[in-house]
Amino acid sequence: MNLSQEEWTEKLQADENAVILDVRTEEEVEYGYIPGAINIDIRLGQEFVEEVGKLDKSKNYYVYCRSGARSASACSIMNQLGIENAYNLMGGILEWEGDIIE
Template sequence: MMNLSQEQWWEKCQEDPNAVILDVRTEEEVEEVAIPGAINIDIYKGQGFLDEVEALDKSKNYYVYCKAGGRSNQACLLMGQLGFENTYNLLGGITEWEGPTVG
């Protein structure tokens, strides 16, 4: 897992052909604002979160974000325990995000 600044995270994501953007916020939060192309798996689902993440392709690189960086950090740690080798946490989350958004 790597913690990346907004600029590093977006630049690396854009250059990565294996990139998957993962939003670990609630559905309500996602409806307000989200990064385009992100898949949403709510970390508050507990075992449901683990089950959905386990089904993801472990060969991909995951760019993970939440509202402020705490839940995404936790998600990256959990994903590492599940065998994901490349997870990148967005420091500051979408609260500090200055890139493109939808919603």
């Protein structure tokens, strides 16, 4: 499900079952990431699928990348793997107005 920055932030803050997932490359993460995020690079292909398959399906995942395209794909893959609640941050970290750890 695609959410605007505001919707994503509001939903995340109210969610006690939330996990933030950054699907960018390690190099991109080094430039900064949203606090509390775990990183699984979608460009790893099958390894991404395997790592996502290990995630707790009962959690709600707030997924982001640089601009929102890769995270949209990641949410789709996650849905196919049985994770019902995967929320894509439209605009990605480029448009993120919250805290970033550098």
